[in-house]
Amino acid sequence: MNFLTKYFKAQIEKLGASILDVVGGLGRFSNFAFLCMYWMFKRPFRTKLGWEQFYFIGNKSIFIVALTAAFSGMVMTYQTYLGFTLISADGFLGPIVALALAKELGPVFTGLIIAGRCGAAMAAQIGTMKVTEQVDALEVMGISSHQYLAVPRILATTFMMPILSTIFLLVGSVGSYVVGTKVLQIDGDLYFSQLGVFMFISDIFQGLIKATVFGYLIAVIGTYQGFSVKGGADGVGKATNLAVVWGMVMVLIVDYFLTSFLVLIL
Amino acid sequence: METNEYAIEFSHLIKNFGEHRVLDGVDFKIHKGKITTILGFSGAGKSTLLKHILGLLHPSSGVVRVLGKDLSQLSEFSLREFRQKFGMLFQYAALFDSKTTFENIAFPLVEFTKNSYDQNMERVKELLDAVGLHERTLHRLPSELSGGMRKRVGLARALALKPEIILYDEPTTGLDPITTKMVNDLILETAVRGRERQMTSVIISHDIAATFRISDYVAFLDHGKMVEHLPVEEFKKSQHPLVRRFMEL
Numbered sequence: 001m002n003f004l005t006k007y008f009k010a011q012i013e014k015l016g017a018s019i020l021d022v023v024g025g026l027g028r029f030s031n032f033a034f035l036c037m038y039w040m041f042k043r044p045f046r047t048k049l050g051w052e053q054f055y056f057i058g059n060k061s062i063f064i065v066a067l068t069a070a071f072s073g074m075v076m077t078y079q080t081y082l083g084f085t086l087i088s089a090d091g092f093l094g095p096i097v098a099l100a101l102a103k104e105l106g107p108v109f110t111g112l113i114i115a116g117r118c119g120a121a122m123a124a125q126i127g128t129m130k131v132t133e134q135v136d137a138l139e140v141m142g143i144s145s146h147q148y149l150a151v152p153r154i155l156a157t158t159f160m161m162p163i164l165s166t167i168f169l170l171v172g173s174v175g176s177y178v179v180g181t182k183v184l185q186i187d188g189d190l191y192f193s194q195l196g197v198f199m200f201i202s203d204i205f206q207g208l209i210k211a212t213v214f215g216y217l218i219a220v221i222g223t224y225q226g227f228s229v230k231g232g233a234d235g236v237g238k239a240t241n242l243a244v245v246w247g248m249v250m251v252l253i254v255d256y257f258l259t260s261f262l263v264l265i266l
Numbered sequence: 267m268e269t270n271e272y273a274i275e276f277s278h279l280i281k282n283f284g285e286h287r288v289l290d291g292v293d294f295k296i297h298k299g300k301i302t303t304i305l306g307f308s309g310a311g312k313s314t315l316l317k318h319i320l321g322l323l324h325p326s327s328g329v330v331r332v333l334g335k336d337l338s339q340l341s342e343f344s345l346r347e348f349r350q351k352f353g354m355l356f357q358y359a360a361l362f363d364s365k366t367t368f369e370n371i372a373f374p375l376v377e378f379t380k381n382s383y384d385q386n387m388e389r390v391k392e393l394l395d396a397v398g399l400h401e402r403t404l405h406r407l408p409s410e411l412s413g414g415m416r417k418r419v420g421l422a423r424a425l426a427l428k429p430e431i432i433l434y435d436e437p438t439t440g441l442d443p444i445t446t447k448m449v450n451d452l453i454l455e456t457a458v459r460g461r462e463r464q465m466t467s468v469i470i471s472h473d474i475a476a477t478f479r480i481s482d483y484v485a486f487l488d489h490g491k492m493v494e495h496l497p498v499e500e501f502k503k504s505q506h507p508l509v510r511r512f513m514e515l
Binding site: 128136139 | 348
């Protein structure tokens, strides 16, 4: 009996500690996000640093986003075609693929790519600066490390995500068109004829809003993980891993809730 | 009148982290224009004390007065501005690894002055000369510099804005004996050069020999309490058991 009591007490303590840990973590994350928001509107505005991040997150990601988009559009067309031919609905292939790319595949896939490529880089860069006291050096000089390191990355990712998502939509649609007309021999005019009937500007907006929110989340998670690094190389490795995992997971989770919300308002 | 004589004053400084007391009623004054070294075993609270000087940590109770200002009374913005009066040489120099020597040294100048590129270049060359580095290192990255050279660049960056207080966090840890001597000589030279403008140097160290060679005052911190603070010659004769034990190690 005594043993059982001790065992259950230990388990409850463990559970309590885990809950405290999660709540504490959420508090620290919220505080970090708030601080970044505060410094976003404070002078000096670091435009040069911002452009560097725009270049890294935007330009340097275009190729991988376009490549993923082309093949996603192509495979999506193939799979949809196989199903639609069974019910003789080939004419809907173009609009269905375009809708999927605009509302879901574009923002989500771009989010996953950027979380893997840029979220990881942010955590690794800032984490390395943290363990080598470069972040402390900024603070000692009277420069806000949040403003100098986090804000340019957050702004650049938030603004570049909708642009990259649009590129995903365009390249994915081209990939889809090529497979649809050249491989599956669907009439080119038929391919896009139903587009105006099924697709509205609000669908494009829905994708752009999602991409913007995902961009903000990925960057805040990546930079937060960088600032949270403790220890040396091991700590940087863990932070990089967490930035990618949480960035990707949050894109998928938030996607569901955002979809539910946007369907109601758009 | 005392505020003119002392650069930094700690009054009954207590700092707790959760239930753990790191600084336990520190009462201590650092003389303006002098070199003061703070000695102590690992975990004594030396780095915490340093962070209080910089206003990076705030006291649980007590007062930290730097250059006559109570840091806890300054707003976040004023505190950041106030930190421009400090220069700091970190244990491993903390140079920005993506920036060249020139960019590292010019960093505070770019951030806080309206100097032109040429003016910054002139000041950087002046600082390089002061720390004994050749101009050919100007465009090298920190990864292309030796440990001693990195320390020199770190010191040049710390001196860029002509600080009133310069802090050294274990400046010779991990260096070979020759580089250690070079860094200590540099600290002395810097202090001598800054003496006319009353620049105060505060060093956190474990190195007894170097401390006795370069310091004007020595303080000993143990378990968050300042157990001894004396001019260097008197400190050498201290009979405090902990200080004796530390010196005999």
